[in-house]
Amino acid sequence: MSKTQSGTLYATIWRWHFYAGLLIAPFIFLLTLSGAFYLFKPQIENYMYDQFYQVEDTGDRIPPSEQIDTVLDRYPDATVTGYRPGEESTRSAEVQVMRDHEATTVFVNPYNGDIIGELPQSDRLFEYVSSFHSEFMLGTFGDRLVELTACWTLVLILTGLYLWYPRGQKNKIFGVLIPRLKKNKNILMRDLHVVPGVWVSAGLTFLIITGLLWTGFWGANVQSIATNSGTGYPPSVWVGNAPSTTVQTKDIADVRWAAQNLPVPTSDIQGYIPVSIDDIVETANDIGVHPTYEVILPTSTDGVYTLSAFPPKAKDEATIHIDQYTGAILADYRYDHYEPIGKLMAWGITVHKGLEYGLANQIVLFILCLGVIAAIIFGIVLWWNRKPDHHIGAPKIPQGKTAKGFIVLMLIMGIVFPLVGLSLIIIFLLDWFVIRKVTKIKTFFNS
Known part of the structure; x- marks a missing residue:
């Protein structure tokens, strides 16, 4: 030249x-500033909501169904959408409800069923930061x-x-x-x-x-390419045949990036008697789902229970769909099932959030x-x-x-x-x- x-x-x-x-x-500055603040979300939320999070370990826990019943007794007009048992013995359980068209978390002492407090989604600081x-x-x-x-x-x-x-x-x-x-x-x-x-x-x-x-444009298209490149989700994810459905997991639950396009199976209606949330939690513990998981409840007669784990490390990610009537696992999608590019992306996202390697x-x-x-x-x-x-x-x-x-x-x-x-x-x-x-x-x- x-x-x-x-x-x-x-x-x-x-x-x-x-x-x-x-x-x-100016936009880079704002994104960098908000990102730097978001990095310390775990520590800041633990400090801000300590009165909601911390409980004393007094022995055996009462069943999740009783915890949810206590919440419904307090809020009879609420609709329960999810349940989070808590990842430590001194951490409260969380019951997600919809009240007056607003998502609210009700914190419950899992040892005696006492309601510790409630926190509307709109009052969470990091909802706005995010x-x-x-x-x-x-x-x-x-x-x-x-x-x-x-x-x-x-x-x-x-x-x-x-x-x-x-x-x-x-x-x-x-x-x-x-x-x-x-x-x-x-x-x-x-x-x-x-x-x-x-x-x-x-x-x-x-x-x-x-x-x-x-992102909603480039990210969504990359996600579609990654999950529809001819291989899709591996057969080992499904118990039986893969479902033919247009409903994706991201439509019913907050899940990790790699699982957002995972098709949602349907429950096999048998007598219209769903299994208890207690059975779902027991299944989650039996199959070794990381304790940060949340149970998303079905919203229709043929809907499914969904277990969504948001652990600090990518290798512990899990998205699991369970038949609401039989309690059978219909899909079990974990980090080990990801394609190499999916594993790389999952790791990259947890690093991006400051979670993968801790402090x-x-x-x-x-x-x-x-x-x-x-x-x-x-x-x-x-x-x-x-x-x-x-x-x-x-x-x-x-x-x-x-x-x-x-x-x-x-x-x-x-x-x-x-x-x-x-x-x-x-x-x-x-x-x-x-x-x-x-x-x-x-x-x-x-x-």
Whole structure:
């Protein structure tokens, strides 16, 4: 590549990095901040709801059915939707109910049946944190905005690494891997933006990809491809034939990513006498389901009991469907049944949430979040210090043809991440029909 071509490519990538960063930096900042807070959900909730969670182990527990009856005696108009026995001997049991069209958790002492308290879903702090982190609390529009932010952050990482690469400066460390703290203000701000950005780039890419798996567009399509690629769920999942149904497990229960598209079997109606919740809990214990599981109750005459385990480690995940009349296991889907890509994704998601490796996992990701926040803040300060009065401060648009390498990169990003492709079309239309046509706007964007 000639020096002219190289210079054109560098200027093009710099300009795109500048604008992408300026536009999405606020969203990255908000996602990073909320993600850093969400990492410590277990500790924060244990502190906030300690009065609900903790009970004294006094020996034998009363049956789950009696615990549920106690709740229904207190709330006769409630509908029970789920039951969580608790993962430790000193942890309360939880009965999930619907009251006045609102999901509520009723905490029960499993040793004597006393009701400890109740907590509406809408009063849980991390319901809001989760909603903000996943969709900015804006529903489908917010979900797409989060996905777009994540995808363009990948563009920022790739273009940033290209700009950072130390051309012709062998064995240079300062300004590349270590900030030059004794240089002038602009150089210091540049290094405090670039160096943390380089250090966090790999970890941030990991968080983006694992986070994208939960998005409503790209994530949903990847999930469909992963579960409908010709192999589907392995036959060993089913006891008997796989069900022919359009109902998926995610429609009836909150389950792990790999099990969300698992078809839901139906119960074989036999005399309309369902088995007791006591039998379901006993089955769960007998087959070794991780004690973090919840039992989701059937909602129709041919519905099933669903066991959904949300353990800290991916290897303990389980989604199990049980016939409500016979108590027979109809489907048993666990980590060992996942395809290799499913296992990788399951592990990636638990790491993303700071669960897989406990406190060490949380600390590493928190440091990573601090690095991202530092790169954003110092990047904005750097731009503000350098910005001239007459335009936004973007690098001048390079003369001549756009570098082929950059065009290929954007085409690949647009194909792999369709929302990036759509946004590129919008950007080019704005550039062609607005920015280039209006002199003041053209000057402002330094085009």
